[in-house]
Amino acid sequence: PKTKYNYSNDKARERLYHHLNMTSRSFAAVIQDLDEELKDAICLFYLVLRGLDTIEDDMTIDLETKIPVLNTFHEIIYQKGWTFTKNGPNEKDRQLLVEFDVIIEGFLKLKPAYQTIIADITKRMGNGMAHYATAGIHVNTTADYDEYCHYVAGLVGLGLSEMFSACGFESLVVAKRKDLSNSMGLFLQKTNITRDYLEDLRDDRRFWPKEIWGLYAEKMEDLVKPENCDKAKQCLSHMVWNAMGHIKDVLEYLEMIKNPSCFKFCAIPQVMAIATLNMLHNNYKIFTHENIKIRKGETVWLMKESDNIDKVAAIFRLYAREINKKSDPLDPHFVNIGVACGEIEQIC
Ligand code: PS7
Ligand code: MN
Ligand code: MN
Ligand code: MN
Numbered sequence: 001p002k003t004k005y006n007y008s009n010d011k012a013r014e015r016l017y018h019h020l021n022m023t024s025r026s027f028a029a030v031i032q033d034l035d036e037e038l039k040d041a042i043c044l045f046y047l048v049l050r051g052l053d054t055i056e057d058d059m060t061i062d063l064e065t066k067i068p069v070l071n072t073f074h075e076i077i078y079q080k081g082w083t084f085t086k087n088g089p090n091e092k093d094r095q096l097l098v099e100f101d102v103i104i105e106g107f108l109k110l111k112p113a114y115q116t117i118i119a120d121i122t123k124r125m126g127n128g129m130a131h132y133a134t135a136g137i138h139v140n141t142t143a144d145y146d147e148y149c150h151y152v153a154g155l156v157g158l159g160l161s162e163m164f165s166a167c168g169f170e171s172l173v174v175a176k177r178k179d180l181s182n183s184m185g186l187f188l189q190k191t192n193i194t195r196d197y198l199e200d201l202r203d204d205r206r207f208w209p210k211e212i213w214g215l216y217a218e219k220m221e222d223l224v225k226p227e228n229c230d231k232a233k234q235c236l237s238h239m240v241w242n243a244m245g246h247i248k249d250v251l252e253y254l255e256m257i258k259n260p261s262c263f264k265f266c267a268i269p270q271v272m273a274i275a276t277l278n279m280l281h282n283n284y285k286i287f288t289h290e291n292i293k294i295r296k297g298e299t300v301w302l303m304k305e306s307d308n309i310d311k312v313a314a315i316f317r318l319y320a321r322e323i324n325k326k327s328d329p330l331d332p333h334f335v336n337i338g339v340a341c342g343e344i345e346q347i348c
């Protein structure tokens with residue numbers, strides 16, 4: 001029976017999933033495998049935030065245009081017919097914003113409870129992005145780093161947990177554990193920021209905190225100079241160790257998740273992140289090559305294996321051992337990383 005909020009067979013719905021497949025590599029599959037109750041809500045949550053991030057990321061948009069759009073995006077998603085054509089011609093997902101009226105139409109068909117969660121997270125994320133996009137504001141301290149990552153990823157974790165609890169798939173405790181939900185986003189975002197050192201620097205975007213890189217170089221861009229190779233690798237281990245600080249929370253969060261489709265949806269990006277962190281560790285290539293990725297076969301294996309907490313814990317232990325093996329005893333974070341890897345073996 002067709003309900004007010006179910007619009008299967010709708011041409012517009014097809015268009016939404018077209019945009020999902022166009023804009024995401026890893027999320028498209030896991031979102032489409034979610035149970036019907038959450039699939040459209042989480043697809044639209046993704047597409048709304050992908051739209052917001054496409055404005056944040058575009059360094060060709062002047063700040064006078066960018067900041068007001070970031071700050072009001074939570075209102076824009078209620079404005080039927082709104083589109084945005086000011087992205088530079090090379091911005092990766094510009095077409096999503098050119099056809100953003102389709103996303104808005106889909107958003108307005110969601111249950112009001114899901115609309116409210118999406119709008120609230122969009123408001124807080126957009127305001128946080130606007131703050132860090134402001135001229136003269138930088139990620140200086142590790143507290144800033146945690147704050148920026150909270151805005152752009154931790155909040156996604158909070159919103160998703162609220163959806164899982166609101167629909168009854170998960171206990172109300174999941175939405176209450178904002179600390180663990182935040183860590184789910186931070187682990188993904190810190191891995192992304194560590195990997196994207198070169199890509200972000202090319203666009204003049206700097207997310208590695210000065211409190212960390214300042215220990216190894218005068219200027220962040222000096223890390224790429226061949227004569228600073230050793231310092232660069234030390235800085236990288238510092239970043240890897242910082243990201244590993246969230247793993248305990250990630251496993252504790254995943255332990256709470258009971259619905260099988262929610263579990264896979266949550267777990268797959270996290271195992272991809274630990275595999276990526278392993279690939280980054282002690283790997284000078286991140287300073288010379290953009291967009292280094294884990295192998296396709298590894299991704300396929302991770303997606304297939306991540307269907308219960310015991311298997312996911314085993315994957316984390318496996319990569320913790322790999323990370324430990326690659327550590328250089330002369331690296332200043334050798335012991336820290338060793339301890340962090342040991343802790344992963346303890347918890348699961
Ligand atoms: C709603 C599924 C599962 C409890 C688009 C999934 C950018 C890592 O920094 O463009 O621009 O280079 O490579 C996803 C928690 C968010 C965090 C976030 C929304 C997991 C817009 C993913 C994803 C929480 C803000 C990578 C955060 O994009 O990054 C839904 C639980 C979007 C999740 C951004 C980053 C995603 C990201 P950047 P990317
Ligand atoms: Mn982005
Ligand atoms: Mn971004
Ligand atoms: Mn870019």
Ligand code: MN
Nearest residue numbers: 192193196200
């Ligand atoms: Mn990135």
Ligand code: MN
Nearest residue numbers: 142146242245
């Ligand atoms: Mn920290």
